[in-house]
Amino acid sequence: MTAPIELYYWPTPNGWKITIMLEELGVPYVVKYINIGRGDQFQPDFLKISPNNRMPAIVDPDGPGGESISVFESGAILQYLGRKYGKFYPSDERARVDVDQWLFWQVGGLGPMAGQAHHFRQYAPERIAYGIDRYTNEVNRLYGVMNKRLADRPFLAGDYSIADMAAIGWVIPHENQGQDLNEFPNLKRWFDAVLARPAVKKAIEVGKEERARQKSLAEDEEAQKVLFGQRAR
Known part of the structure; x- marks a missing residue:
């Protein structure tokens, strides 16, 4: 049995793109939360997958040739999954x-x-x-x-x-x-x-409880510093 796709994710509009696609496809996936307000996106292990220090990203253990592949940038992930599974991205x-x-x-x-x-x-x-x-x-x-x-x-x-x-x-x-x-x-x-659409309803709920544990970004000055004060590292 093929291992599930690993989704590096936080519940935002960009993150939802990929949960929607995976739910629409009905393929197994596991969520690896990247708390962007806490700075998880700067962890060395994540940067190996997403060098732009942004989520979402995926690791597909069953990539081309049966070898693992990582993909960052939401649009590229959608195209990759569309090509792989032949759905929601036409071949014509x-x-x-x-x-x-x-x-x-x-x-x-x-x-x-x-x-x-x-x-x-x-x-x-x-x-x-x-x-x-x-x-x-x-x-x-x-x-x-x-x-x-x-x-x-x-x-x-x-x-x-x-x-x-x-x-x-x-x-x-x-x-x-x-x-x-x-x-x-x-x-x-x-x-x-x-x-x-049922898949969309389910997808936008993913991680809602994780986000609810935190203060709203508008009130969280430390998270704002992490997200809005970035310079080259």
Whole structure:
């Protein structure tokens, strides 16, 4: 029997991408919690797997050629698992390009911009109106892009795919980004449909109890120093 995939994880929008994919695939996995507020991401053993000191990452004992492989970066993990299991990531090149476009749109746009909106709206030590407006407005623009895209199709690339798995976690905290989904009816329909999937419901609960044991990041100054004060080491 093949050993389960090891998932190095903390319950955040980026972490949820991979629990969603693994739950949708129905493959065995074990969670190795990387408490990013405590600095677990800087441990030498983890850096061997994820040199960018970011989770998520995976170790698949049954990698190519039957040998173990580690993969970091959430988009790369989704693509790897999609290729390996032949699900949620089409083999047809035209369809795959469509998925890749929206996956990279999330990785390069929606995630970073929503993350900056979270930072300036909730975590910055001082209220900086320009930063708040800049990133709140950019997230609003990106929501508008999704809303138009979803006007004539149920999911971002037509069929449900890793692109949807990548994006959903960054829309869940939309209120923290200063957004009202009622302004984006197509996006709201998609949001409700994805969250209704049993695998997605289960995936976003993974690690919830671990996170609940800690103070909220907005109140935890030590965690903020770990997360927001990083320089080259």
